[in-house]
Amino acid sequence: MDDNWTDPGYIDPVALRNTMGAFPTGVTVITTTTGGTTPVGLTVSSFTSVSLKPPLLLVCVARTAGSLPAFRVGKHMAVNVLGRDQESVARLFAGRSEDRFAGLDYSSSANGSPLLAGTSAWVSGFVERIYDAGDHVILLTHIEEMQRNDKSPLLYHSGTMHDWNEAALTYEI
Template sequence: MNPPRRAAAPSFSSVEFRQALGSFATGVTIVTARAADGRLIGLTANSFNSVSLNPPLVLWSLSRLAGSMPAFERGSHYAIHILAAEQMALAERFAAKGVDRFAGLSWREGAGGAPLLDGAAAVFECFNRSRYEEGDHVIFVGEVERCEQRPGALPLIFHGGRYFTELPL
């Protein structure tokens, strides 16, 4: 018997799919870059994951319709910040539309000009190694050139549409 060549049509709605995905607790990140015209770009994302230790690779994804897509597609570098528990307001700020996300923030310049935000639990400075178009998103794979961690920082966690922090069992 030959395996099917395509997946069967979904037996659920987009709303049901989104609700089921909300059952998976994720960390919260902010991904930043500098556009070719010098503008600072940043957004909140929870689609972050490790890929490889050697070479050091991580991935994240972005909607094809995102206004920041051209900057991430064309840029050589970006930075991924794993947010600390006390950075919930920053996560909301970088998820909001129509605001200057960097106004009044303390940051320094990282690899390729990507802004590095202060206070994150960890930061990965990445070379924009490859991209894969899948469904309505683009998956970015970054090769980590530098990383740092803030010892003792508790992570910000997102689950079921709400923010949490780590509690030991």
């Protein structure tokens, strides 16, 4: 539908993004390969744990993302949870660099997904389903492997990345 300020149900996308920015997240780089070996990745904050049994995660990717065609149903992929000192990596994988992996330290998971060095954690699996969701798609991924590292994460809030400052409240879930 066309943008229409006279429609009482109209939600301004900029105001919506500002409001959603009140909710803090981490920052990830989702990765896969094309042609079996060429690594592909983009920065994504819309990452959520979905289910423990079966183990599922989701990420939301803009339809306009140039990397999206590389993430097809059945493809292996990884979610790299960036560490507190990896803001430059987040910017690199959100920017216009031709080869985002050039000069970066990375390896492969058992299923062949690119894993960035220096992350707080990574989770890897295969794309189980892709759902249409407006100007984004939802990738639902079945988790096969994972690793938690001893490193604090990079945070994202109100359009700004933040270093984790270790200030913790006492309530534990």
